Amino acid sequence: MTRDLRRLADTKFDLIVVGAGFYGVTVAWDAAQRGLAVAIIDQDDFGAATSFNNLKTLHGGLRSLQSLNFKQMRLFIRERRALARILPHLVRPLPFVVGTTRNPKRSSLLMRVAFAINDAVARDRNEGLADPGSHLPGSEIISREEALRLNPVISPDGVTGGAVWYDYQMISTDRVTLSFLLSAVDAGATAANYVKANRFIREANRVVGVRAEDSLTGNTFDIRGSVVVNCAGPWAASMLTDLPQAAQGAPPPRLSRAMNLVTRKVVNSHACGGVAGGRYLFMVPWREVSMLGTSHDAYDGSPDQLKVSRWDLEAFLKDAREAFPHAGLTTSDVRLIHRGLLPMVSGDGHDVRLLKESQVVDHARHGLPGLVSVFGVRYTTARHTAEQAVDAVFRSLGHAKPPPCRTAETPLLGGSMNHVDNFLKAVLLRDVAGIGTDTLRRIASTYGTGYDQVLQNARDVPALARPLGRSCEVLGAEILYAAQREMALKLGDAVIRRTEAGAAGHPGTDALERAAAIMARAHAWDEWRIRNEVAEVEAFYRLPRD
Structure with a gap:
């Protein structure tokens, strides 16, 4: 993979993807695989912003069960399975365990019913996965003694039993992101990091490219393309501000700050859930450390100014000590702070409601063809969102019926193995x-x-x-x-x-x-x-x- 800015400047592309986080690289891979000439750029390194901030887990939509949103659950289950299929060496099963209590919302009876429904909805979770090592077992309700053995960091007070279920863990989310990008480049895409899109180029009331800047030298140049997909993550909204108000579409989502911590090794085989302030936090085993997350706060500043203060860190650790009193976490245990910005529906302080589903905005519907914006939320469902975005690109290119997407079945580079x-x-x-x-x-x-x-x-x-x-x-x-x-x-x-x-x-x-x-x-x-x-x-x- 070679950084060739001359090629970016001299080529007329079918599609330019602005932003090479996880959503951007999945769009680039899908589009390149469907035969489009693709350019993808990022103002920083690939996957260096919000995509770097995660708990390394792929979820099956268990939270969607709370609102009985079975359609959303099925989407998570399919996408979780797709990632296990196309990147088997980087995606492996991970057991989760939480304690049950006498609280009706966390009782053994409710958990038993909820997980029975979950297993039924996810009955095909292993379908098409050739590797038995990628198969997810069903959930189970366990005794109090077993729950405290598997989840030794929570307080035993009030614990009546436990629930165990399985999702996937990504061995390296950075390699997952890079695998999509390398696969796109292998399919013909042109990629470059440290290239910033300063603004969209418009001609005859259509977006026809971006004015770009080499972040390493300050040199500017134009990249021309028939369609631009705005996958700039937290910067996606600011990319739209120079457009006519009507062309921007509905107001973009506000942002929330998400934070995860890498700490000394605290938990071993299972991801352990604990409750703080009425919500779950999880301690996840990863390599020879543990990961703690996730904290959410409303954020009104510029994405360029995102930071975590000492007070923010201490407040998060205070919640962690409430959720996991037997972990004994202190500031000295923190090895790395992950932070990123996610779209939210509403929020004030710690009370945040995240956007539940990613949004794909075709600006042609608002009078400006040639531009599609993506506001992504979940790592697990990014491939599906990319499919929707690339379908919109083909419509913008004049295709009444987009060619079929094959990214749910096609192994990425490095992933062609059955076992x-x-x-x-x-x-x-x-x-x-x-x-x-x-x-x-x-x-x-x-x-x-x-x-x-x-x-x-x-x-x-x-x-x-x-x-x-x-x-x-x-x-x-x-x-x-x-x-x-x-x-x-x-x-x-x-x-x-x-x-x-x-x-x-x-x-x-x-x-x-x-x-x-x-x-x-x-x-x-x-x-x-x-x-x-x-x-x-x-x-x-x-x-x-x-």
């Missing part, structure tokens, strides 16, 4: 000099069927077969692969999003410095640039002090 365990067993039969079985398993699980391209770097330069640092198992070969093949232009791109080195917290100064040295050789950085890149990553991990 993950058999794939890993075959990989581990190989003897790769200098690389142990645990590292080999991790690389194969991360890169799927493309793992050998990473190992080639280690074979070419044996020194790259070494881990980056004393407490960081990522190899130098992975950093070089990110720089050469995955458009990692900055140190943070490679350390935080392309590899596992810093995704769960600071990888260690030794690892950071070695990764910077590898990036420097790949991109011809001087010492000043190296110091600045390291400083930028250090600032990313720094917890708020005020």
Whole structure:
């Protein structure tokens, strides 16, 4: 994947996607697979904003059961299954457990009925999944003793039993996002990070492209296309402000700030639910850490000014201690703060009602053809929303009937395998000099069927077969692969999003410095640039002090 700004400027595309978060990359993949000439840009790195902020889970719409919205439940169930089908190495089952109480809303009887309905609605949850390791078991109601054993971080007071159900966990959401993007590029799309769309270009009352700016140099240029899809996430609304009021359509949703924390390892096999202020928080096991989420607050500021204060962090930890008193969480346990902005229906302070379903706005219906805006909400249903958006693109291109979408069945790059365990067993039969079985398993699980391209770097330069640092198992070969093949232009791109080195917290100064040295050789950085890149990553991990 090569950053070719000349190609962006010189090509007339069928579709330009503004924003390469999860919604943007799913749109690009769908459109490229259906044969369109696609360009996709992002003002930052791919998936670096709201898409980076999540609990790594894919849900089956259990919350939709509360409002008896079975249509929405079925959508979540289908989309959860689709992601398990097309990315089997990055999506694995994860059990959840919550305690039951004498509160009628959380009683064993209500849970038993609710999960019986859930299992019935999701009866085909494993249909078409060839890998038994991807199958989700049914739910169960368990005893008080078992509930407290599986969920040891909640208070035992008032607990009468427990409920266990299964969803999926993404081993790496960043690799999931990147897999969609790499698949789109493999299908012919042109992608570039650090390219900002400053405004839409309009001619004859139609959007025909974007005025773009290279964020690294400040150079501006035009990108021309028949249709533009505005997938700019929290910036999507501000992209519309220069348009005539009528063309903007209905007022875009307001924003809420979502926050998740990466902490020391607290829970093990199960994602544990606890109640604070009448709502559930979850502690999710992930790698050798735990993730805590999710906190929501109304947000009225600019997306560019999003930050988390010390007070915000302490308030969230206070809720966490209420939900999980036996976890003993303090500020010193926090390794990384995730934050992002999501569309909401209404909100004031902590009382937030999120938008329940993503919105696709075809501005042709408001007098401005050539522009489609997407306001996305859920990671799980992004593929379906992308399908709707690309259908709208084809209509804008004059197709009465869009060609069929195949993204629910087509494996993404790295995901062409029927049985993950058999794939890993075959990989581990190989003897790769200098690389142990645990590292080999991790690389194969991360890169799927493309793992050998990473190992080639280690074979070419044996020194790259070494881990980056004393407490960081990522190899130098992975950093070089990110720089050469995955458009990692900055140190943070490679350390935080392309590899596992810093995704769960600071990888260690030794690892950071070695990764910077590898990036420097790949991109011809001087010492000043190296110091600045390291400083930028250090600032990313720094917890708020005020």
